[in-house]
Amino acid sequence: MKCPPALATETERLKALSEYRLGRDRPLPSLDPVVQIAARMFGMPVAAVNMIGTDHVFFAASTGFDGTTVDMSRDVSFCAHAITQDEVMVVPDATLDERFHDNPLVTGSAGLRFYAGVPLRSPEGYPLGALCIIDAVPHDDFSPDDRERLRELAKMAADRLELRRLEMSTEEAKPSFGKAVRNSPTAEVRLDEGGVIVDWNVSAAALFGYEREEGVGRSIDIFAAERDRAALRDLLTRAVAARSADGLSMPSGLHGIRSDGTEFLLGVSLFCWGENGSLTISAHLDDLSALQYKRDETLRLANTDVLTGLANRACFYRRVEEALVEGSDAALIMIDLDGFKDVNDTLGHATGDAVLCETGRRLERVVRGGDIVARVGGDEFAILLPGCTDPARAKAVADRAIAALSEPIVVDTCEVRIASTCGVAVAPLHAKGPLELIGNADLTLRNAKSVGRGQSFLFVPELRMEAMARRLCNVELHRAVSDGEFVLFYQPQIRLSDGVLTGAEALIRWWHPQRGLLSPAAFLPALEHGPLAATVGLWVLDEACAQAAHWRRHGVKDFRMGVNLFGVQFRVGDIASEVVAALERHGLSPDALELEVTENIVVDDERVPASLHRLREHGVGIAFDDFGTGYASLSQLKSYPLSRIKIDRAFVQGMLESERDLAVIRAIVDLARSFGLDTIAEGIETANQLDSLRQLGCHEGQGYLFSKPVPTKHFGELYGIGGVGRMVA
Known part of the structure; x- marks a missing residue:
């Protein structure tokens, strides 16, 4: 835990703080509306104005938090850090922040996870404390607009603190209700003990629709609508009886009334002090209507997808959490539009937006009252069925959604057809908590898209187990890369006409520290679809080129090395330049390298042929691997x-x-011959297979008949290559 740093102006700061005469037992009720507005505006359970003393902190106002049950020392205070900064301090997740991850407020009963605070300063600029909002769950969506709104509320709090300072100053230092106050933008009214207006400033008169001269002598009843006058009178009576407004709870929800009879949401703060032997009462008044509208609009925008009008991701996730907390029963359907990108690409984004809006409308017609439809991503939607525990019913809703979305959508006379895929999970059958339910439905959707688009699938536990296995494998793959656990084995390639060694195929293996030597089947699927494929592919290329160069220098002058490429290597970086660089790095001629790509890689990515043409022009060989098993046409x-x-x-x-x-082999050999291509057969295990392939005209072969894939040293010994294997530094 990092303690807040000491301020260079600490002595001056504490002196300035003392002028407000605040303390643990002396809060400032006029700040209560500020923290209540803050809590509602940002949807946070806790908001506070926290003042920073010498070694402790205390609340000038708070809502949703009991300062008597937690550590209020300055060393653990988040606000004590906030006052050292000029801007809003935001901590999205305290458990991930090195300053606070072991803080008692985080690890203890308070369970603090999210914090946002803005410093409150004296007129001289000394930081007194901070206005903050707090939550027990993390938030990574606190936007620049949110920061600006918090700063605006801090200005309101600073104004009310300044009024407190004026109230607490000495009798001689108290300003008269003169020009400065009279022209202040803050609406202020001076009252006597009977609630009669002694004076008010221009802003107060304008707030209620009067000229300033019309105020003196009128009753405070002109401020409030008739139904709220009793509450305003009660506040004044209690202040007069106590000879102070300290500790009084300011009424909320009051309705002010203007001279023309129109009403508005009225905010009231009361201050009292003795002056010339009598009690002077100052009321600070605010029109909260605009702030309330802004809060409501902010809340609406924060929970609504702007394009479709549906609930957005954040709102939907909260509703899932609420559904499980309230009843622990709910079904969740994740929906993805298949091929939506093609709509945007071919018909334009305006048409795409129209399709998304119509999708939202159709999904709303599928569900019943109380169910929630949301847009949670670009072309992803979700449906929450609170109280639903029947997987069959949830799947039926998903199937109805798929059917509804399959109907053509007409946009400006253009008929658009889309399909959709659904993943369904039910709590508590498939999940206990909201994140688990969302994750399982999303996992089911991802799996559904890979095996059968246009259908709905129910979650099964095996999907989570497979995902966990993939995650564990990816963690171990990162370690394998960093610790150098990958090795290359080599399988010889033989000229069938005379049995001469022509080259080898480099094949990756994994020396796992616990499981021993692993074949590609155990890890290659996770590797080639993960983030490390390009890195490992480049390592294989470099290692194989180095070994080929070594063997060429030790007796096999025409040796050719075959290297398999991952599809991602054509999408990340410049594969052609990387290959050329590897050849130059090891002094290897281009004809000594043959790159092997599956036909599916070529067909699936339009960028691949261009890179292959560059490599072929450089003299590098290109082989189609596993030919006849993919989707490439012969033409x-x-x-x-x-x-x-x-x-x-x-x-x-x-x-x-x-x-x-x-017949397939004969056709491939004949086709290759007509195109001037060589052929090599994989998996030769018997002499009869060898004879047949030789008779068909196949040029080369590899397989267990000649040798299994073997380590470098074994390969060199097997074929009597000088130096056996290259020296590795």
């Missing part, structure tokens, strides 16, 4: 810069028993 071969086709092992293993597999 597309003429547009790809290939040097070789790899025949998938599935066809090789069945070629002696299946005429169809044999």
